[in-house]
Amino acid sequence: MPAFGFQQGARQARHELVQAAVGGRTARALVRLAALLAFVLSAVAAQAYEVSVKGVRIVDPWTPATLRLPLGNAVYMTIVNETGAPLRLTGVRTDVARAGTLHHTVTADDGVARMLRIVEVEIAPREVLRLEPLEMHVMLTALDAPLTEGNTFPLTLIFREVGEVTVDVMVKRATAQRPRPRP
Template identity: 25%
Template sequence: MTLQHITRSAFIVLALLAGQVHAQATAPVVVDGAWARASVQGQKATGAFMRLTAKDGARLVRIETPVAGVAEVHEMKMEGDIMKMRAVPALDLPAGKTVELQPGGYHVMLLDLKAPLAKGSTVPVTLVFQDAKGVETQLPLQLPVATQAPGATAAAMGHGTAHGQKH
């Protein structure tokens, strides 16, 4: 391989990377800190978490992934002294405000997993947003699979909770 070929290859890689960064920067919603919780053999559900910031306001209306039979946004909240979890049809993303999808609050549930999600792998997920005019935009992501949020401690993540139970 000549220096010219190496230079051209490096230029193409940099152009592709710049395109990915530009696509994220121009997307109607910026995603930060996204990850999916690892699962084990026989486990049929897990969660995915992230921070979403919509420049002009939007709604998260659908999640698509080939690794699960169903992917939906769920909300966990206290009703009296009982923690309840339910699917929400869409998640409002107010303009300029960050909405956090985290354990114990709003989060993505990946149900009917087709195979375990191994720590250190990635999961393809496409978020589908709708703007105020009803126009849909898709944002494909590769979520890293981990046992806890990047940079989090086990105590802060509430390990030992029943997040993956059937409901």
């Protein structure tokens, strides 16, 4: 939501409070103000989280919540190379799991899906790499604790050219559909 929209909404709410106090409709005005505030806060929360460091932009890193302690869990995000040179993602690190690796899901002719470990991923200049369910993703193994919806945890991406970039991964509802940010 643009800043001017928030300011306009705040002015409108302030105007309604003054009008209500003058006219004796304070309770109704407070309800309307609360509804407006909830709308503004939900619009702000719905915006995708992103980090931009050293010419690398990471958009909406997330993982599904776990019900119990799983053996592993995937992390998804969009990575944008805003530099004029190729970038190579060579690894990941986090404190919530014993290991983090890059994987790609492939489906064999018989319909069985397998994850293949990837040592390095090259992102061409000005290109986008999407880490998505049933595609390329970060795989966390041997989690220390279940991942609870609404929490976040740090994940460090390691690039050969620019070093480390740390992001906060949002834990979303396990049934959440993959977001489709378009940087």
